[in-house]
Structures are given as structure tokens and as C-alpha cells.
Amino acid sequence: MMVLASVVSTLTAALLAGLIMLSLGAIFATILLIASEKLKVPVDPRVAEAYDALPHLDCGACGYPGCSGYAKAVIENPELLGKCAPGGAEAANKIAALLNLQISSDGPPHRPVVHCRAHTGNKTFYGQYNGIQSCTSANALANVQACKFGCLGFGDCVRACKFDALHIVDGLATVDYAKCTGCGACAKACPRNLIEMAPFGQENMMVVACSSRENGRNTRAFCQVGCIGCGLCVKQSDAFKVEGNLARMDYGKYEPSGQNEAAYNKCPTGVIVYRGKSAPAPREPKAKKPATGTA
Amino acid sequence: MDTILILLTGFISVVLVNNLVFTKFLGICPYIGVSGRIDMAFGMGLAVTFVMTLSGTLTWMIDHWLLMPLNLEVVRYVAFIMVIAAAVQLVEMYVKRFFPSLYDSFGIFLPLITTNCAILGLCLFLVVWGTGSLIEAVVLSFGGGIGFTMAICIMAGIRENLRMVDVPEALQGAPITLITAGLLAMAFMGFAGMI
Numbered sequence: 001m002m003v004l005a006s007v008v009s010t011l012t013a014a015l016l017a018g019l020i021m022l023s024l025g026a027i028f029a030t031i032l033l034i035a036s037e038k039l040k041v042p043v044d045p046r047v048a049e050a051y052d053a054l055p056h057l058d059c060g061a062c063g064y065p066g067c068s069g070y071a072k073a074v075i076e077n078p079e080l081l082g083k084c085a086p087g088g089a090e091a092a093n094k095i096a097a098l099l100n101l102q103i104s105s106d107g108p109p110h111r112p113v114v115h116c117r118a119h120t121g122n123k124t125f126y127g128q129y130n131g132i133q134s135c136t137s138a139n140a141l142a143n144v145q146a147c148k149f150g151c152l153g154f155g156d157c158v159r160a161c162k163f164d165a166l167h168i169v170d171g172l173a174t175v176d177y178a179k180c181t182g183c184g185a186c187a188k189a190c191p192r193n194l195i196e197m198a199p200f201g202q203e204n205m206m207v208v209a210c211s212s213r214e215n216g217r218n219t220r221a222f223c224q225v226g227c228i229g230c231g232l233c234v235k236q237s238d239a240f241k242v243e244g245n246l247a248r249m250d251y252g253k254y255e256p257s258g259q260n261e262a263a264y265n266k267c268p269t270g271v272i273v274y275r276g277k278s279a280p281a282p283r284e285p286k287a288k289k290p291a292t293g294t295a
Numbered sequence: 296m297d298t299i300l301i302l303l304t305g306f307i308s309v310v311l312v313n314n315l316v317f318t319k320f321l322g323i324c325p326y327i328g329v330s331g332r333i334d335m336a337f338g339m340g341l342a343v344t345f346v347m348t349l350s351g352t353l354t355w356m357i358d359h360w361l362l363m364p365l366n367l368e369v370v371r372y373v374a375f376i377m378v379i380a381a382a383v384q385l386v387e388m389y390v391k392r393f394f395p396s397l398y399d400s401f402g403i404f405l406p407l408i409t410t411n412c413a414i415l416g417l418c419l420f421l422v423v424w425g426t427g428s429l430i431e432a433v434v435l436s437f438g439g440g441i442g443f444t445m446a447i448c449i450m451a452g453i454r455e456n457l458r459m460v461d462v463p464e465a466l467q468g469a470p471i472t473l474i475t476a477g478l479l480a481m482a483f484m485g486f487a488g489m490i
Contacts, residue, residue: 016367020361020365020367020374021374024377028377028378028381032384035385036388039388039391
């Protein structure tokens with residue numbers, strides 16, 4: 001009887017405590033419920049959808065810290081559409097659909113082209129550079145190598161690349177097009193502006209891999225594989241043009257054709273090369289005429 | 296006049312003499328964790344002050360008007376923690392709504408105010424100190440928050456300047472922060488016995 005009484009009294013006390021806690025909990029739950037409705041932060045569901053449409057690489061090519069930052073910005077400001085280089089037209093179209101916008105296609109994807117084909121053996125040096133091992137530092141020195149336009153090979157672009165798609169191969173920056181996403185970080189990093197973001201209409205593009213604006217004789221003097229501006233390619237194909245001792249390909253006009261192939265074969269220095277995922281190795285320069293005096 | 300004097304004495308006591316951080320060593324987690332920059336430390340201090348005032352007042356009311364008459368002091372801890380958790384939730388919603396950047400920079404430390412022992416400590420100290428009236432409870436809990444804000448801001452100021460100091464390698468980071476905290480606590484011991 002005594003045991004029963006103590007159990008009952010304990011239960012009675014516990015019941016009261018439980019009831020008090022229950023009612024307190026209910027009051028706070030109600031307050032929080034009202035507050036959560038009043039203080040709700042509206043989140044735009046399109047931001048999450050835009051983020052899903054992006055490639056989640058966080059490369060920063062768009063100018064925002066990452067894909068989530070860009071997704072937020074592009075939903076607020078549709079003018080930022082198409083800034084995502086790795087996502088390309090696909091991502092831009094998806095985001096445009098979210099915003100009820102129609103965008104015209106921005107054409108083929110852009111991929112970097114290094115406008116130089118001189119490896120260490122092709123270059124001429126006046127001396128040895130032992131300074132800070134970066135292109136930006138070396139470029140400050142006028143005579144770091146004979147060619148004022150060519151690749152320095154210290155790899156500023158390699159460090160800029162987040163996708164391991166660029167490597168210095170024997171003194172020349174070489175793009176691995178299978179890994180490249182086209183973010184354009186390398187083009188910004190190059191102090192000599194050697195890297196151009198070219199529209200790749202074909203899997204392999206024909207490009208003039210030189211930037212030298214020296215006249216033909218001077219270019220020949222320090223580089224066997226530079227463009228001498230002879231204009232032989234222009235005679236073969238409309239896709240080429242020569243300005244300021246330098247031939248350039250008009251990428252919009254390029255297609256694999258007999259004329260372009262002829263230009264490729266006629267080039268005396270072999271500076272016209274294929275660049276792309278399955279590009280053939282560049283042609284060797286034709287046998288050089290005996291030099292009539294060097295600079 | 297007497298009431299005001301008592302309130303003032305209590306306020307100064309809880310801010311300087313019985314500072315929760317420096318003399319009771321409560322709330323050390325945010326005190327070390329969020330004291331990197333003064334603006335963040337100040338924001339944290341304000342959030343803690345708000346939660347502390349709210350929960351200190353509410354717990355005093357619940358304790359005196361509900362639990363004590365019913366002899367239910369056993370559920371004090373549970374009830375207090377519930378009040379604090381609800382108050383923190385409220386603050387979190389408010390900060391998220393009106394100060395998104397502050398919300399982002401707080402990160403995990405904002406919900407962690409729930410488990411900030413300084414707040415539960417103060418609520419329980421109000422019982423230990425035998426706080427007699429509601430107004431005293433409000434002033435003391437507000438003072439506790441102000442004391443915390445002062446402590447964390449002093450710490451943040453020192454740490455901002457510490458960045459430009461040549462600290463020995465072995466003491467860089469957390470060790471020098473803890474040494475600083477210890478020296479600060481010793482300095483505040485000087486107030487002991489003032490009231």
C-alpha cells in the first residue's frame with residue numbers, strides 16, 4: 001500500500017511537470033511558427049535551377065567566385081548570360097529558358113590557340129635567364145630571348161589552368177584539347193598575349209602558330225618556324241590574310257578543303273599547323289635557303 | 296532611488312566585477328571562435344546580448360511565476376534550455392531576414408548560441424543570486440550580455456593587432472589567443488572587491 005501510494009504521488013508530481021513542459025513547448029512552437037512565417041526569406045527557385053544547369057567547375061571564367069555566385073547573379077541580371085565558357089551554349093540556353101529569354105547561338109565553342117610553335121631547339125637566345133621563373137617577370141627583360149613575340153615557356157598559363165589542360169612541352173605551351181573547357185584563364189595569364197580564344201568550328205582547326213611582326217628576314221634570323229609574311233598561303237586560300245608581316249586564319253571561313261591543304265603544304269616554314277583534339281603533328285619547315293647574312 | 300542604485304550596482308557588477316567570460320569562464324567557445332574581426336565580434340555580442348536579455352527575463356518569469364509556486368524546480372534546466380533554444384531560433388530568423396551578410400559570416404556560430412553556456416549560466420545565476428524582482432532580472436541579464444560583448448570586442452581588437460606582431464612560431468594561432476585571454480582575465484581580477 002505504501003509503495004503504491006509513493007508511486008501514485010510520484011506520478012502525480014511528474015504529470016504536472018510534464019504538463020507544464022508540454023504547454024511551454026506548445027507556446028514556444030506557436031511563437032516560432034508565426035515568426036517563421038513573418039520572417040520568411042524568399043528564395044528564388046530559379047537560382048537553384050540555374051546552378052544545376054552550370055558545369056559546377058568553379059573555374060571563375062565568368063568573373064564570379066564560383067558557379068553558385070554566377071547563378072545568383074545571372075538570375076538577377078540577365079545581361080550576364082553566356083559568361084560561362086565551360087558550359088557554353090548549352091548552359092546559356094538552359095538559363096535563358098529559365099528566364100523566359102531567347103538567345104541567339106554564340107556559334108562554336110572557343111578554345112585557346114597558342115600562336116607560337118617554337119620549341120627550345122627552334123629558339124635563339126642571347127644569354128641565359130636565371131631570374132624569377134615566370135613569364136611575366138621574364139617578359140620585363142627585353143633580351144630574354146631573341147623573339148620578342150614567342151612563347152617564353154615559364155608556364156604562367158599552366159599555373160592559370162585549373163583543368164590540367166596546358167603543359168610546357170620542350171619550351172612551348174601546348175594545349176591538351178581533350179581536357180580544355182575553354183574558360184580562357186590561360187589567355188588572360190599570358191603576358192605576351194600569345195593565346196587567342198578561337199572559335200573551333202571543326203574538331204581540328206588550321207592556325208598560324210606565330211605572332212612575330214618582324215619582317216621575314218629578321219624572323220628567319222632567330223626562328224626557323226616563324227611566319228615570314230610571304231603570302232604564299234593567301235595565294236592558295238581565301239581563308240588566310242597577311243597583315244603586318246603576319247599571316248592569320250579567318251576562323252569563320254575555315255573548312256577542310258583542298259585549297260587550305262595546299263596552303264598548309266606550301267608554307268615554307270611550316271608555321272601553319274593543325275590544333276585540336278586529334279591534330280596531326282606539325283610539318284617540318286622546308287629546307288632553308290642558305291642565309292645571305294644574319295642580323 | 297534605492298532601487299535605481301541597486302540596479303546600477305548590479306549592472307556594473309555583472310559587467311565588470313562578475314563578468315561571465317573573465318571571472319566565470321563561460322561562453323569561451325564564441326569568445327575564441329568569433330573574435331577574429333571587431334565588426335563580427337560586435338555582431339556576435341549583440342546577438343548574444345539579445346538572446347541573453349530575452350531568455351534571462353523569460354526564464355525568471357517562468358521560474359518565479361510557474362515553477363516555484365508548483366514546487367517544480369527540478370524541471371528548471373529543461374525549461375531554461377527550451378526558452379534559450381526558442382530565442383536563438385527567433386534571432387536566427389531575424390538575422391537571416393534582415394542581415395544576410397552577417398548571417399553568412401556567422402556561419403555555425405549563430406545556432407551555437409543555443410549551447411552557449413554563458414546564457415544558461417546567467418539564467419541559473421539569476422536563481423543563485425536570489426534575484427528578487429523582474430526589473431532586476433532584466434537589468435542583470437542585459438548586463439551579462441553587455442559584459443560578453445565588451446569581452447569579445449576587447450579580444451577582437453587585440454587579435455586584430457596581433458596579426459601585425461611577430462609571434463613566436465610555436466605560439467601562433469590558438470596558443471597566443473589563449474594566453475591573451477588569460478592575461479585579460481587576470482587584468483579583470485583587479486575589479487574584484489570593488490562592489
